[in-house]
Amino acid sequence: MPLNSVVITGIGIISPLGNDFPQLKKALLAGSSGVREIPELEQVGGLRSRLAATVNGVDPKQIPRKFRRSMSNMSIYAYLASQQALGMAGYPDDLLDSGDLGVFIGSTLGSTATSESFFLDYFRDHSLERMKTGLFFQLMGHSCAANVAQSFGITGRVLSPSAACATSSQAVGYAYEQIMMGRQKAILCGGADEFHPLTVATFDIMHAASTHFNQQPEASPRPFDSRRDGVVCGEGSGILLLESETNARQRGAQILAEVIGFSTTSDTSSIASPDIDAMVKCMQLALQDAGLTVADIDYVNAHGTGTEQGDIAEAKAIQQLFTDQVPVSSLKGHLGHTMAASGTIELAGCVGMLQQQQLIATRNLEQVDELCRGIDHLQQNRTQSVKTILKNNFAMGGINSTIILRSDLND
Amino acid sequence: MTEAEVIELIDSSLAEEFELERTDMTPEANLYDDLGLDSLDTVDMVIVLEGAFDFKIREEEAIRAIRTLDDIHRFVLSKIEQHS
Numbered sequence: 492m493p494l495n496s497v498v499i500t501g502i503g504i505i506s507p508l509g510n511d512f513p514q515l516k517k518a519l520l521a522g523s524s525g526v527r528e529i530p531e532l533e534q535v536g537g538l539r540s541r542l543a544a545t546v547n548g549v550d551p552k553q554i555p556r557k558f559r560r561s562m563s564n565m566s567i568y569a570y571l572a573s574q575q576a577l578g579m580a581g582y583p584d585d586l587l588d589s590g591d592l593g594v595f596i597g598s599t600l601g602s603t604a605t606s607e608s609f610f611l612d613y614f615r616d617h618s619l620e621r622m623k624t625g626l627f628f629q630l631m632g633h634s635c636a637a638n639v640a641q642s643f644g645i646t647g648r649v650l651s652p653s654a655a656c657a658t659s660s661q662a663v664g665y666a667y668e669q670i671m672m673g674r675q676k677a678i679l680c681g682g683a684d685e686f687h688p689l690t691v692a693t694f695d696i697m698h699a700a701s702t703h704f705n706q707q708p709e710a711s712p713r714p715f716d717s718r719r720d721g722v723v724c725g726e727g728s729g730i731l732l733l734e735s736e737t738n739a740r741q742r743g744a745q746i747l748a749e750v751i752g753f754s755t756t757s758d759t760s761s762i763a764s765p766d767i768d769a770m771v772k773c774m775q776l777a778l779q780d781a782g783l784t785v786a787d788i789d790y791v792n793a794h795g796t797g798t799e800q801g802d803i804a805e806a807k808a809i810q811q812l813f814t815d816q817v818p819v820s821s822l823k824g825h826l827g828h829t830m831a832a833s834g835t836i837e838l839a840g841c842v843g844m845l846q847q848q849q850l851i852a853t854r855n856l857e858q859v860d861e862l863c864r865g866i867d868h869l870q871q872n873r874t875q876s877v878k879t880i881l882k883n884n885f886a887m888g889g890i891n892s893t894i895i896l897r898s899d900l901n902d
Numbered sequence: 903m904t905e906a907e908v909i910e911l912i913d914s915s916l917a918e919e920f921e922l923e924r925t926d927m928t929p930e931a932n933l934y935d936d937l938g939l940d941s942l943d944t945v946d947m948v949i950v951l952e953g954a955f956d957f958k959i960r961e962e963e964a965i966r967a968i969r970t971l972d973d974i975h976r977f978v979l980s981k982i983e984q985h986s
Contacts, residue, residue, distance in 0.1 A: 556921045557938070620958075623949055624942040 497670045497751075499896075500744040501580030501732030502839045503572030505683075507544035507725050507826055511575055515836070516843035519825055519851050520872065524709035526723050526827050535688045540695050541705040544725030544827025545686050558642040561628030563602030564685035566638040568728035568832075573639045573679050576732040580744055582677070591676035591738075593647035594640045595666045596683065596730065597658040598831045601630040603687040635683045635728075647675050653831075656794065657755065657886035658682040659729060660834030660894055664753035666733045667894075676738040682831035683728035690724045690830065697763065699798045700724070712797030712828070713855040714821035715806060715863040719797045725827035729835030748842045751879075752781025752895030758885075764800055765885050770808035774881060777893035783879065785812050788895075790850050792841050792882040795821025796828050805885065806863035813866065820869040824854030834884045838894060841880045845898040849874050908982060909975050915954045916974075919946065929972035937971070944968075957981060 504511055507525025508518035518525070525544040532541045551559055551567045562570065573596075577587075586592060605626065612621055628634060633651035640649050648669065652661040659682025666678035684690075694700035701721040704711035713719035739746055754776030758769035778784065791813060793805055809819055822837045829836050844850055852869040859868050880896045903911070913927050922937055933939045939947070948960050951974075959965060959981060968974055 557940070560942070620960075621949060621953065623946045625946075 492673070494671045495673055496736035496749060497667045497733055498736050498739050498749050499731050499747045499842060500734050500739050501576035501578070501582065502747065502842060503575030503579070503728070503730040504836060504839055505546055505549060505568040505572050506727040506729070506829065506836050507546060510546070510548055510571070512579070512839055515839060516847070519822060519840050519843065520847070520849065522825070522852070522854055524825060524854065525725065526708045526711060528705060528708045532688060532691065535692070538688060538692055538695055539702040540691050540700040540721070542701055542708050542711060542723045543686050543691065544723055544829065546727050554642070558638065560625045562638050563605045563629040563634065564726070565598050565602060565683040565728070566629070566635045568685070568726070569596050569635040569639050569683035569730065570642055572681065572683070572728040572730035573643065576679060576730045577643070580732045580734070581742070582732060583742070588644045588646045590647050592645050593649065593666070593669065593675040593678040594636050594645050595650040595652065595662040595678050595680040596636040596639055597652040597654070597662050598635050598682060598684050599653065599655050599658060601632055601634050602685065603689050604685060605629040607687070639679065645679070654890040654892070655886040655888055656828065656830060656833055657884040657890045657892040658831035658834065660882070660884035660892035661755050661890070663731060663733065663750065663835060663838065663894055664755055664892060667750045667753050670733055670735050677732060677734040679730055679732055681728065681730035681835035684726050684830035684832050686724065686726040694722045694724065701797065710855060712823055714793065714795035714797045714824050714853050715802050715859055715868055716856045717858045717860040719799070719802060719860070721798055722796045723827040725829040727829045727832045727836055729832050729839050731835055731838065748845055749897045750894065751897045752777045752783065753893070754780055755890065755892040758889035758891055760889070762889055763887060765804040767804050767808045767811070769891060770805060770883070770885060771811050773891035773893050774808065774812055774883065777881065777895050781895045783895065785817070787879055788813065788817055788881045789877040790844065790880050791817055791819045792837060792880060793819055793821040794883045794885045795853065796823055801885065802860070803862045805883065806866055810865040815865060815867045818850050818867045818869050818873060820851060820853040822851065824856065834892065834894070838882055838896065841882055841896055844877060845880065845896065848877055850877060903982070905979060908979055911954055912951065912974055912978055913971070915950050916947065919950045927971055929970065929975065931971045932969055933971065951978060955982065957985065
């Protein structure tokens with residue numbers, strides 16, 4: 492059976508650095524920061540980090556109430572990003588319910604904010620009499636995917652991968668495989684997450700959240716930097732419309748990039764700490780899937796969250812494969828860690844780099860940590876020919892995922 | 903509460919919950935055809951009215967027959983009268 496080539500024809504972005512793809516590209520290129528101090532975090536006992544990369548300027552009322560009633564913020568972000576992706580791709584309304592279009596969108600959890608709100612009320616008198624019908628649809632694990640499918644009337648396959656920081660990378664990878672095999676002609680894929688103090692606390696209790704830059708929000712996170720002190724949690728949604736090349740060309744759609752490789756693996760060395768060999772293996776499998784060698788990669792977009800252990804392990808893994816011959820950067824210095832959305836928001840950043848032929852440096856990387864050396868860290872944006880990009884996401888739970896993008900289809 | 907006050911509390915509560923335009927909320931307005939509500943909304947409507955008037959109505963058979971805004975007004979007014 493011949494396999495289909497898979498291309499990206501639409502990108503939708505709701506992020507700490509703007510609420511569409513052009514805004515994201517511009518902000519990344521300008522070296523802007525989406526991190527801010529969140530004064531409300533001071534009210535949370537025991538929480539040391541006061542930083543977050545939150546979304547601004549979203550009007551949920553753009554979404555009809557009938558659809559919005561079953562949405563928490565993460566589904567609102569996923570809806571708006573999906574709408575943008577479909578619009579950019581010029582995807583015809585009459586094909587939404589053809590069965591040829593699927594929805595693969597995941598999140599780390601169902602809505603924690605909705606859960607908190609429900610239990611605050613429930614614990615008053617242990618009564619369920621005030622519980623409204625929208626609650627479950629915001630709590631369920633496939634809330635984003637189901638809400639997007641319902642709202643746009645999309646009748647193909649629905650999948651909701653949930654693998655923390657690797658969620659949307661997996662969504663893209665699984666969508667790529669389904670389209671490659673001809674099971675769907677197109678899939679809206681990606682991830683979404685909403686900010687909640689519990690996410691910050693999760694990293695803070697493991698000493699993996701940034702706590703020393705509360706008064707200088709834009710100075711954190713600091714991937715691979717000697718003064719890095721942890722993750723800055725974020726939120727948002729990144730949605731890509733993937734299509735078979737044949738379908739895209741038949742529609743006359745503009746092709747933004749090609750997805751040519753994917754791998755996802757389980758790192759069983761620890762549920763929390765990444766293993767170098769497992770990262771290397773994941774990248775090797777993606778290269779193998781794409782039929783490439785390390786010499787074919789022009790740039791590596793690192794997961795690079797700014798944690799002590801994660802950055803060292805990833806730098807060493809990249810060094811093992813690519814030595815210092817391939818430029819490397821992380822976009823989390825700009826965006827913070829948008830969790831389940833990070834894979835696709837950052838992949839969108841990579842598509843921007845392919846379009847502009849300009850690599851974006853790691854923001855806040857001033858002095859490379861000795862233990863992260865041996866790779867070509869981008870500390871300044873660099874104009875150069877870039878055709879093939881390898882992008883990593885390495886998640887809590889030991890879930891690794893790598894995607895390979897290529898700019899041109901025919902050479 | 904006067905009848906007018908009861909009706910105002912019903913209408914304002916439903917307008918807020920379901921984001922309805924007050925100008926559309928005529929007594930004869932059909933909840934489904936005119937105001938665009940559906941079966942999930944009617945479940946939530948009961949919860950909203952229970953909260954607004956501090957009574958329990960979810961087990962009432964008469965709720966199933968409600969079609970218009972005026973039906974709600976009459977139902978709630980009769981319920982309040984029963985309790986007074």
